[in-house]
Amino acid sequence: MKVSILLKQHVGGTCIPIIKENEVVKKGQLIAIPDGLGANIHSSVYGKVASIEKDRIIIQLDDNQSDEYIKIKDNDNYLELIKEAGIVGAGGAGFPTHVKLNVDLNGGCVIANAAECEPTLNHNIEMIKKSSEYVIKGLKYVMKITNAQSGYIAIKPKHKDAVKVLLNACKNEENIEVKYLPNMYPAGDERVIVREILGVLLKPGQLPVEANTVISNVETLKNIVLAIEERKPVITKDITVGGRLTEAKKGKVFLDVPIGISAKYFIKKCGGYVEPHGEIVIGGPFTGRHGEEDSPIMKTTGGVLVSMPFPNTHKKVGVLACECGAQEERLKEIASKMGAEVVVTAKCKRMKEVNGRFRCDKPGVCPGQAETVIYLKKHGAEAILTGSCEG
Numbered sequence: 468m469k470v471s472i473l474l475k476q477h478v479g480g481t482c483i484p485i486i487k488e489n490e491v492v493k494k495g496q497l498i499a500i501p502d503g504l505g506a507n508i509h510s511s512v513y514g515k516v517a518s519i520e521k522d523r524i525i526i527q528l529d530d531n532q533s534d535e536y537i538k539i540k541d542n543d544n545y546l547e548l549i550k551e552a553g554i555v556g557a558g559g560a561g562f563p564t565h566v567k568l569n570v571d572l573n574g575g576c577v578i579a580n581a582a583e584c585e586p587t588l589n590h591n592i593e594m595i596k597k598s599s600e601y602v603i604k605g606l607k608y609v610m611k612i613t614n615a616q617s618g619y620i621a622i623k624p625k626h627k628d629a630v631k632v633l634l635n636a637c638k639n640e641e642n643i644e645v646k647y648l649p650n651m652y653p654a655g656d657e658r659v660i661v662r663e664i665l666g667v668l669l670k671p672g673q674l675p676v677e678a679n680t681v682i683s684n685v686e687t688l689k690n691i692v693l694a695i696e697e698r699k700p701v702i703t704k705d706i707t708v709g710g711r712l713t714e715a716k717k718g719k720v721f722l723d724v725p726i727g728i729s730a731k732y733f734i735k736k737c738g739g740y741v742e743p744h745g746e747i748v749i750g751g752p753f754t755g756r757h758g759e760e761d762s763p764i765m766k767t768t769g770g771v772l773v774s775m776p777f778p779n780t781h782k783k784v785g786v787l788a789c790e791c792g793a794q795e796e797r798l799k800e801i802a803s804k805m806g807a808e809v810v811v812t813a814k815c816k817r818m819k820e821v822n823g824r825f826r827c828d829k830p831g832v833c834p835g836q837a838e839t840v841i842y843l844k845k846h847g848a849e850a851i852l853t854g855s856c857e858g
């Protein structure tokens with residue numbers, strides 16, 4: 468068996484390999500370093516480097532895989548440990564955590580993002596139920612690093628068991644509180660969290676730090692705790708596997724899987740496909756991208772989902788995109804897989820251009836789309852393909 472460790476698993480540039488082909492590597496060993504903005508990459512297995520490609524390092528696994536790993540270098544500075552461990556936003560954003568946390572919040576607050584917003588994905592909630600201490604400890608470390616006074620855990624009330632566990636876990640914590648998000652998508656969007664938890668409206672393009680806040684996904688907090696307390700680099704990921712799979716139709720959670728394992732491994736683990744099946748999606752149903760059986764798990768991978776086959780239509784379609792759902796490119800890709808012709812495109816009317824990128828004015832406060840649908844129809848659309856959250 469081989470693992471395929473991508474050299475770009477984060478916001479920033481592609482990492483530079485620091486090992487050679489045929490070299491024997493140990494689990495936890497540093498194998499690639501950033502070139503500018505980025506994060507260290509470590510081997511997730513014991514094995515031998517089979518090849519080094521432009522975008523990945525392929526490692527042939529040894530038969531014996533011990534749980535032991537090479538620890539990151541000791542350091543009294545938490546931010547340095549986080550940097551050394553190669554931690555990036557595990558919720559999907561992939562921004563290097565040591566850069567994000569290098570702020571002084573002047574007594575502001577840190578919010579643990581436990582929204583687990585995308586349908587089907589459930590690994591964050593399962594992790595909380597199993598190991599809520601990671602969330603509490605992680606919050607405390609981040610509060611210390613950023614000079615924050617309060618910590619909040621943002622979660623949807625529908626996750627009753629996880630809420631109960633969290634309420635119990637922080638009952639003796641003076642500065643940490645559980646706060647509720649609306650049961651909607653995209654409640655996990657950072658600006659939605661700031662709006663719902665703090666009552667502060669951030670403009671499109673503004674970051675939570677402008678409200679003296681840092682938001683960290685709960686799995687990122689877990690990785691921070693593991694780096695600080697166990698000197699563990701990021702070599703595993705929590706994921707949900709689901710969709711048209713015999714034993715995982717509603718989603719099955721796998722915690723701590725080695726980074727670099729292929730989607731195919733999990734498809735087999737879940738009993739194989741339910742036929743007929745459509746494409747493999749890496750990520751959640753809303754924001755995931757097309758994947759292949761050999762797509763490897765990355766530091767930001769949340770899901771391996773198998774869709775239904777796309778309906779075959781030769782219609783002329785209009786594409787209606789939203790910031791928080793599938794983007795125009797992805798919708799066009801889906802249209803082409805349906806055999807449809809895209810004749811017109813539009814964006815949700817709340818989307819505004821900020822620094823060359825379209826962003827939603829008020830995520831989750833979604834308008835009706837009737838006007839835009841009429842526009843698309845007027846321009847020849849016989850059917851509409853949309854990634855908009857509501858409306």
Ligand code: SF4
Pocket residue numbers: 653788789790791792815816817818827828829830831832833834855856857858
């Ligand atoms: S307002 Fe529009 S762009 Fe914003 S989240 Fe809702 S549907 Fe998406």
